[in-house]
Amino acid sequence: MGIRFPQPRYMPCSECGAAVERASTEQHVCERGPLLDYQMFQLRDDVAAVESELSAYLDSPSGRFELWWAERERRRRGDE
Numbered sequence: 918m919g920i921r922f923p924q925p926r927y928m929p930c931s932e933c934g935a936a937v938e939r940a941s942t943e944q945h946v947c948e949r950g951p952l953l954d955y956q957m958f959q960l961r962d963d964v965a966a967v968e969s970e971l972s973a974y975l976d977s978p979s980g981r982f983e984l985w986w987a988e989r990e991r992r993r994r995g996d997e
């Protein structure tokens with residue numbers, strides 16, 4: 918017979934992080950807003966890393982070339 922740990926009544930939903938009563942996890946439906954917030958919260962480090970990588974990239978010679986090229990292509994298509 919193992920030790921029984923007391924179980925909290927509420928569990929965070931693994932999808933959206935909302936507090937869901939243990940007994941009603943089956944009925945829980947994730948709401949879009951909190952779900953997105955929670956996912957962004959979980960991804961915040963990745964998002965910050967991507968943002969700084971992107972701005973570092975756009976600051977580099979190849980990044981500036983890409984921007985120039987994209988702009989040039991956009992104008993070229995617009996003229997046709």
Ligand SMILES: [Zn+2]
Nearest residue numbers: 930932933947
């Ligand atoms: Zn949920």
